[in-house]
Structures are given as structure tokens and as C-alpha cells.
Amino acid sequence: MSIFSQQGNERILNEDALLVSETDEKGTIIFANDDFCKVAGYCIDELIGKPHNIVRHPDMPRAAFKDLWDTVKRGEVWTGYVKNSVQGGTGFYWVYATVFPVMRNGKRHYISCRKKPTVDEIESATALYKTL
Numbered sequence: 306m307s308i309f310s311q312q313g314n315e316r317i318l319n320e321d322a323l324l325v326s327e328t329d330e331k332g333t334i335i336f337a338n339d340d341f342c343k344v345a346g347y348c349i350d351e352l353i354g355k356p357h358n359i360v361r362h363p364d365m366p367r368a369a370f371k372d373l374w375d376t377v378k379r380g381e382v383w384t385g386y387v388k389n390s391v392q393g394g395t396g397f398y399w400v401y402a403t404v405f406p407v408m409r410n411g412k413r414h415y416i417s418c419r420k421k422p423t424v425d426e427i428e429s430a431t432a433l434y435k436t437l
């Protein structure tokens with residue numbers, strides 16, 4: 306069974322989908338789980354070693370990612386709504402992301418865990434991001 310449904314160009318996550326990725330301190334992807342790969346439309350080998358902006362959607366304001374990076378670099382947890390691109394620019398999907406730092410063998414890494422946002426949350430984020 307798929308962990309998302311397709312509505313036009315949008316991939317809508319199922320309630321039980323959990324998209325996880327881990328980066329090094331520069332934002333290079335070092336891990337992505339199956340749910341992340343399937344929704345983003347990549348196989349794992351296409352993601353490992355790539356900068357995380359590989360899934361960036363042009364509608365996302367720079368300010369959102371500045372806030373994300375400023376927050377996790379301070380050692381804090383960032384939560385927010387992110388619109389990502391599907392591989393090949395063929396579509397998009399919204400997530401509610403929780404991003405936080407971890408230590409791996411004395412080095413700082415970052416993990417993001419993503420769940421399905423509600424329709425209302427997507428509408429609010431869309432309106433807010435248009436103003437940023």
C-alpha cells in the first residue's frame with residue numbers, strides 16, 4: 306500500500322507516514338528512510354551525499370530555512386511546515402517537520418522527522434509564506 310495519495314500535482318501523506326532524514330553539520334544527506342524516498346520519488350543512492358536542498362520547492366521562502374538553521378545551530382528544536390518538490394519537478398508534498406541536532410561520534414548532525422500536516426495548517430503556511 307502506498308504511503309501517500311496523489312491529488313493533481315500534490316502528494317498527500319497518509320496519517321501513518323513518517324519521513325525521516327539525517328544530515329551532517331553542513332546539510333548533506335547521510336540517511337533517508339523508505340517513506341522519505343518514496344514520497345520524494347528518489348531511491349536512496351540518489352539522496353546520500355546530496356545537499357538537502359535537492360527537495361527544495363521554489364515556493365519555500367529563504368526566511369523559513371534561515372530560521373531552521375539558526376535554531377538547530379543554537380542546539381534547539383525547530384518545527385515548521387515545509388513544501389517539498391517531488392523528483393523531476395513533477396509535483397510537491399507538504400510536511401510538518403521537527404528538526405533537531407544530535408551528536409554522532411563527537412560530530413554534530415541533524416535529523417528531521419516529518420508527518421502529515423492538516424489541510425488548515427497547509428492553508429495557513431501557504432498564506433504566511435507568500436508574505437515572507
Ligand SMILES: Cc1cc2nc3c(=O)[nH]c(=O)nc-3n(C[C@H](O)[C@H](O)[C@H](O)COP(=O)(O)O)c2cc1C
Nearest residue numbers: 328332357358360361362370387389404415416417
Ligand atoms: C535535517 C535537515 C532536514 C532538512 N530538510 C529539508 C527539506 O525537507 N526540504 C528543504 O527544502 N530543505 C530542508 N532542509 C534545509 C536545507 O538544508 C536548505 O537550507 C534549504 O533547502 C534551502 O536551500 P538553499 O539555501 O540552498 O536554497 C533541511 C535541513 C536539515 C538540517
